[in-house]
Amino acid sequence: MPRHTTQHFNSxxxxxxxxxxxxxxxxxxxxxxxxxxxxxILGLLMTVVLGQIDITALAADGSLNTAMYSGKIAPLFTPExxxxxxxxxxxxxxxxxxxxxxxTVMQIESCGDTRALSYAGAMGLxxxxxxxxxxxxxxxxxxxxxxxxxxxxxxxxxxxxxxERLALAGYNGGIMGTMRPEYFWPAETIRxxxxxxxxxxxxxxGKAQSERLNEWLGRGGASLCAxxxxx
Numbered sequence: 001m002p003r004h005t006t007q008h009f010n011s012x013x014x015x016x017x018x019x020x021x022x023x024x025x026x027x028x029x030x031x032x033x034x035x036x037x038x039x040x041i042l043g044l045l046m047t048v049v050l051g052q053i054d055i056t057a058l059a060a061d062g063s064l065n066t067a068m069y070s071g072k073i074a075p076l077f078t079p080e081x082x083x084x085x086x087x088x089x090x091x092x093x094x095x096x097x098x099x100x101x102x103x104t105v106m107q108i109e110s111c112g113d114t115r116a117l118s119y120a121g122a123m124g125l126x127x128x129x130x131x132x133x134x135x136x137x138x139x140x141x142x143x144x145x146x147x148x149x150x151x152x153x154x155x156x157x158x159x160x161x162x163x164e165r166l167a168l169a170g171y172n173g174g175i176m177g178t179m180r181p182e183y184f185w186p187a188e189t190i191r192x193x194x195x196x197x198x199x200x201x202x203x204x205x206g207k208a209q210s211e212r213l214n215e216w217l218g219r220g221g222a223s224l225c226a227x228x229x230x231x
Contacts, residue, residue, distance in 0.1 A: 074100055078111060078213075079229075081107050085099075085103075087142065094147070102153065104200040105149070106126060108221070110224070113231055123145065124142070124149075128152070156168075156171050169193050172189045173185055
């Protein structure tokens with residue numbers, strides 16, 4: 001089964017003292033029982049004050065968005081990519097990359113298929129071109145493929161001053177090739193940036209669903225994922 005990012009909020013637990021009719025929360029006693037949502041919000045605000053978490057972790061319904069703090073990947077990615085969540089986190093840490101950016105690239109490139117092969121000769125999980133590998137390396141080995149692919153992504157990101165959009169363009173169309181004005185970019189690269197930036201923007205927010213990802217699936221990505229699932 002695919003592994004999903006889960007991390008529970010472990011601030012001091014709120015417990016109701018039924019004998020006294022009071023609600024105890026982080027050591028403070030309130031004279032009236034508070035609604036559960038109010039208790040959650042109070043707890044989160046106290047944690048923010050203590051510097052343990054950022055207020056941007058709060059979802060619209062007041063719940064904690066754990067995906068942003070798990071060190072893994074957002075829940076919106078397909079099961080074929082989710083199964084690589086732990087590995088993506090470790091590989092990304094090695095290169096100082098956001099795991100959600102790496103997961104976005106894997107999603108579009110192979111949907112988690114270790115044996116994926118493009119018409120241009122790109123191979124594996126991150127669809128790495130042969131010239132990125134050293135002689136004798138197993139190009140389809142997941143870790144080898146990830147390290148070569150993410151090294152290229154890191155190089156693209158650093159070259160373009162940390163701009164994720166331009167890094168995605170460089171990953172697909174070549175770092176030097178995408179230095180030119182965008183109207184010179186190949187149509188494939190323009191589409192790649194469209195898919196990648198939309199999916200990544202949703203992933204950074206820890207969303208469970210992505211309209212852009214669903215659009216990508218409907219435009220042919222679903223067949224890629226079916227191939228990955230079949231492996």
